[in-house]
Amino acid sequence: MKINLKSYILVFFILILTCVLPFATYAQQSSASATAKVRNAVLFIGDHAGIDEVDAQSAAILIAAEFRKLGIAVSEPVYKAPQSGNVYRVTFRRLGEKILVHLSQENPPGTVIVEKQLWIANIEEIIQAAPRLVDALVNDKPIDSNVDMESVTEHEAAKLNKMTGESLWNIGIFGVSLPGTDVVGEPGWEFGWSYETPKYAVGTEFRFSSGDSADDDFMFTSWSIGGRYFFNNKNISPYVGGGFSIFRGEYHNFNGRNSYDYYDYYYADNDSGLGAYVVGGVSMLRLTKSRLKLELRVDRPFFSLPNQDMMPISIGIFFSQHYVPGRSGCWWF
Secondary structure, eight states, X not given: OOOOHHHHHHHHHHHHHHHHHHHHHXXXXXXXXXXXXXXXXXXXXXXXXTSOHHHHHHHHHHHHHXXXXXXOEEOSOBSSOOSSSOEEEEEEEEETTEEEEEEEEESSTTOEEEEEEEEESSGGXXXXXXXXXXXXXXXXXXXXXXOOTTTOOTTTTOOOOOOOOEEEEEEEEEEEEOTTSSOOSEEEEEEEEEEEOSSEEEXXXXXXXXXXXXXXXXXXXXXXXXXXXXXXXXXXXXXXXXXXXXXXXXXXXXXXXXXXXXXSEEEEEEEEEEEEEEEEEEEEOTTSSEEEEEEEEXXXXXXXXXXXXXXXXXEEEEEEEEEOTTSSGXXXX
């Protein structure tokens, strides 16, 4: 039996058209119907307690104008919603001085399809808010996705609330020891600045110490940045902390040095690099504008001197004074 290929192809296309054409027609009718609903709508002024009648109507007129710019035909604002059809409802609700503008699409009235809202500081800000509200509603996108330099509202630009702290100038003296050497209790000083909250503090310090003991001479300087954690918010609180530093150290050993500065053997080491430190101590007078601290600190450079490791351990006492910019410096009480 000879198969007619053309007949089979013709039957195949007839079946395709029979199945697809009804769906395409239905989709086109649905789209046209939906478009007709969107293109012809009523703008309804809803609740607006606390808003002057003239202001509410003027704001609604601005919103209606924005719909028309997007090709959506809406009526002049009305105060009575129809029983059926597509409705855009705008409401204004006051909270203190601020106003919540709520815009929704309903079809039928009372059944919300999509809604958007935006806080404004006063009714005049509806001039900037109306284009954003309508655009977000029509295109169903987040209200903050279309903000720019000219349409940001006062509420959106409000300053973020922050926990307050205090600035402190710090000065202190300490005694330093170098494990593995004869250096014990050599004096040093520190000067720095910190910012302190009830639980945390961050700050920076500059430290210097030098001296000689028996056959050993040493010197170190460091500039550090780090933080501290306070275990309570009382007038006296223990704390721990740490950070990183730029450290420079020098160490000289004089073997057999006498009163005439003669020696049998001598070597000198020096180097600089990055380091870290840890601290622990007690902070007092925290309820006043000043602080008094007792602190133990260990500095650990990330390098070693060729002949002698250098890890200063210090115990010191530190005074801090509250500082307010624009006043008479750190001596303002």
